[in-house]
Amino acid sequence: MPEATYWGTWGASPDDVWVVGEVPLPDETRRGVLLRSRDAGPFEEVDPLGEALRTLFKVWGGAADDVWAVGESGTLLHWDGSAWSREDAGTNVRLFTIAGCSADDVWIVGGFGNGTGQVWKITADGKATLLASDMGTTNGIDVSPDGTTLYVNESKQLN
Numbered sequence: 001m002p003e004a005t006y007w008g009t010w011g012a013s014p015d016d017v018w019v020v021g022e023v024p025l026p027d028e029t030r031r032g033v034l035l036r037s038r039d040a041g042p043f044e045e046v047d048p049l050g051e052a053l054r055t056l057f058k059v060w061g062g063a064a065d066d067v068w069a070v071g072e073s074g075t076l077l078h079w080d081g082s083a084w085s086r087e088d089a090g091t092n093v094r095l096f097t098i099a100g101c102s103a104d105d106v107w108i109v110g111g112f113g114n115g116t117g118q119v120w121k122i123t124a125d126g127k128a129t130l131l132a133s134d135m136g137t138t139n140g141i142d143v144s145p146d147g148t149t150l151y152v153n154e155s156k157q158l159n
Contacts, residue, residue, distance in 0.1 A: 004033050007057045012064035015039050018079075020056035020069050032056040032071055034084075048077060048084030057096050062103035068122070070095035070108055076128060089128045093118060096139045101147045109138035109152060117154055 004023045011017035019035040032053030035043040054072035061067035065081025076089040089095060093110045100106035106122040117135030120128040140153030 006033075007055075008059045008069075010059045010061050010067065012061055012067075016064050017043075018059045018061070018067060018069070019043060020059045020071070022055040030055055032075070034059075034069065034077075046084070048079075049086060057094075058098050060098045060100060060106070062100055062106065066103045068098050068106060070098045070110070074110075076108070078126060087126055087128065089120065090130060091118065091120075091128075097141045099142045101143045101145055105143060105147045107141050107143060107150060109141040111135070112137055112139075119152060 004021045006019050006021035009017065009019045015038060017037045021033050022030040023033045024030055032055045034046045034048055034053065034056060036046050037043045054075045056069050056071035056075065059067065059069045067079035069077040072094055074089040074092040074095060076087045076095060077084050078087050093116060094112050095108055095110035098106065098108045104124050108120040108128060111117040115134055117138035118130060119132040119138060120130050122128055136154045138152055138154050142151045
């Protein structure tokens with residue numbers, strides 16, 4: 001595994017686990033990192049798009065063939081069981097967290113700083129739809145198992 005800061009992990013089972021984060025580079029910048037462990041084997045770096053990734057903060061899945069990762073500058077990636085694709089989040093803000101309770105009930109929060117927090121829902125066709133904006137920093141989200149309650153960690157930053 002590369003020397004990195006790991007921000008998120010999700011597994012469909014103990015034999016299929018994804019990890020996301022960032023790797024420091026010699027020029028003091030960072031690049032995103034995506035790792036996978038299969039069949040209890042070692043974690044191996046995955047190059048999902050054939051290009052350098054932005055920092056990834058969280059990963060979540062509804063199933064082994066429906067995994068999402070979010071990160072810096074509106075990065076939204078989707079794994080369909082055979083390949084990763086870049087999806088349009090409709091924003092370039094930092095996407096911090098993704099969570100859901102099923103493939104049809106997936107939520108994202110992002111933004112950094114008072115007045116920039118936002119909440120999106122990924123629709124059944126895989127598109128991110130903005131539902132709330134102009135919030136404080138939104139850096140956490142979770143959904144109740146039955147999908148009836150959405151929990152958003154929002155903080156107003158005071159000067």
